[in-house]
Amino acid sequence: MDMGIIKHYKEISLFRKHFDIITNNIHYPIANFLCAVISTSFITPNMVTSFAVLSELGAIWLIFVNLEENKIIIVLLLQLGWILDLMDGLLARYKNIGFYHPTNPSLKGYYWDAVSDHILRLIVLTSLGIQLAQQEQYGFYYAFSGILIHAITQIEHIIRDYILKDIDDNQSVKGNNKKVVDMVILLFNNIYIFYFIFILWNRIDLLFIVLPTIQLLLLIKRFFQFSFSDY
Numbered sequence: 306m307d308m309g310i311i312k313h314y315k316e317i318s319l320f321r322k323h324f325d326i327i328t329n330n331i332h333y334p335i336a337n338f339l340c341a342v343i344s345t346s347f348i349t350p351n352m353v354t355s356f357a358v359l360s361e362l363g364a365i366w367l368i369f370v371n372l373e374e375n376k377i378i379i380v381l382l383l384q385l386g387w388i389l390d391l392m393d394g395l396l397a398r399y400k401n402i403g404f405y406h407p408t409n410p411s412l413k414g415y416y417w418d419a420v421s422d423h424i425l426r427l428i429v430l431t432s433l434g435i436q437l438a439q440q441e442q443y444g445f446y447y448a449f450s451g452i453l454i455h456a457i458t459q460i461e462h463i464i465r466d467y468i469l470k471d472i473d474d475n476q477s478v479k480g481n482n483k484k485v486v487d488m489v490i491l492l493f494n495n496i497y498i499f500y501f502i503f504i505l506w507n508r509i510d511l512l513f514i515v516l517p518t519i520q521l522l523l524l525i526k527r528f529f530q531f532s533f534s535d536y
Contacts, residue, residue, distance in 0.1 A: 313341035320398040325491035327498060328391070332384070336391040350397040351414045352402065354421060357389035361425045368432040373507055380504050383429065387497045393418055400488035423459060426496055430455055437509045444510065458520045465527065472536065493519045 317340045323331055343353075364382035367375040393414070397403045403414040434448025442449070492498065496516070503512035 307344075310338075311342045313344045314338060317341055317344065317395060317399045322394070325495045325498075326488060327492065328387075328495060332388050332497075333391060336395055337390045339388070340392050340395050344396070344399065348396075350393040350400075350403055353389055353393040353396060353416060354414065354418050356424065357386045357393065358421050360389060361386035361429065363429055365432050368429075368436060372433075372436050372504075372509070376504050376507060380501055383497060383500045383504075386425070389461075390418070390422060426459075427452070427456065429500070433504075433509050433512065435443055437513060441510055447510060447513040451517040454517040454521050454524075458524045461524055461527070465531070469536070490523065493523060 314337055318337050321329075321337065322331065324333070360382050364379045364386070364400050367379050367382070372379070397414060401407055403411050415442070430452050431448075434444075434452055437444035437448045499512055499516050503509060
């Protein structure tokens with residue numbers, strides 16, 4: 306391997322954020338390597354974000370074409386979308402550009418990245434829900450409930466983050482238990498893991514049972530945690 310790429314890989318790895326154990330050990334190393342490869346090229350973080358959008362749009366198109374026959378490609382495109390989503394921020398932090406520019410930060414890339422993330426996840430779930438509604442007798446109700454719960458939890462998450470953005474969060478569980486709980490919650494918050502499992506398994510019905518149930522439980526947890534906190 307080129308020594309320059311290895312050097313860039315090590316430098317870029319310092320700008321990683323902490324996610325769930327699967328992202329940290331599988332998706333992030335790939336994102337890190339690809340960033341190292343393109344770090345000296347003309348490719349910008351916004352371009353990487355655009356590639357991520359195109360990747361997930363490709364998956365959405367294949368969902369409508371034939372979900373069962375294209376499930377492997379769909380999963381790969383969705384995972385690629387997640388890797389590219391990690392890459393844009395990683396590249397921006399490494400190059401000190403866009404939102405991370407030291408003297409002239411720009412919110413445009415940050416906005417484009419955040420908005421596209423939420424919209425694409427909703428479109429992917431809606432596309433899968435449409436397929437479920439067409440295949441199962443009660444598929445519409447599963448899909449509608451699942452998408453509704455997902456939307457509610459995302460709204461709550463955004464509002465909660467906005468309210469607490471300038472406040473240190475010291476209200477969670479302490480010690481080793483906190484680490485375990487945090488690891489589990491981070492895993493449950495990674496929707497791409499659910500895509501991987503249930504699309505490959507060809508059990509979209511279970512996706513719309515398991516995912517909303519977990520999201521609802523986490524929402525209830527956050528509600529009570531916030532209600533009984535010292536905020």
